[in-house]
Amino acid sequence: MLEADLHRLAYWLRLLGQDALLLEGPINKAEVVKYPDRVFITTSRKLEEHFKAWGIRYLIIPRDQWKVQLCLLIKHFKIEPLLRLNRCYHCNAELRVVNREEVKERIPPAVYLFGKDFTMCPVCGKIYWKGSHHKALNRKLKEIKSAC
Ligand SMILES: [Zn+2]
Known part of the structure; x- marks a missing residue:
């Protein structure tokens, strides 16, 4: 799951066949804890203490160009960088x-x-x-x- 600002990144992750939910509004506990199996991807380092308290899995990435962020995630999650086109890039559903x-x-x-x-x-x-x-x-x- 990604914070709302990372929509471009979510779009590309979906193109690569990844199940990438996008948070719609600001970061809030009720939404994030709904998905305990997902890693919450965010640039918000100042909320890190909250993430720990919420008991979620999270990954803080630098505020940078989306391409740089995408490379980082490809490496981190060992994603094969191939267009899968099996997922709607607007709503994440499987096609x-x-x-x-x-x-x-x-x-x-x-x-x-x-x-x-x-x-x-x-x-x-x-x-x-x-x-x-x-x-x-x-x-x-x-x-x-x-x-x-
Ligand atoms: Zn759709």
Whole structure:
């Protein structure tokens, strides 16, 4: 689970297939202790005494560029830096594989013809497919990995 400010990081962790919950509001005990199996990722060193008192698992990362933070987490959690695209990057839900006929009415005609590997988020309904966006993400990931 990540603090709300780390939304960009959560987005990338989800792209890498990680189950990354994002806190919606400010850091508060009631929300954080709800998930005892999760590691709470935060930049808030000044709340460390509270985290200890709450008995949660936490990881404090430096306030830095999200790319630097992502490298740090890839190393810390030994995450394989590969695009998995099996999780909705908006809401963290696992995607369901769908066929193009199922989503025909909701995608542009060119995507219907040329898109591949369609998936849909069961929570927000967003449809994903392999296409140019996927290539751009892979390029970005390569760039991040080379700077790690
Ligand atoms: Zn979703």
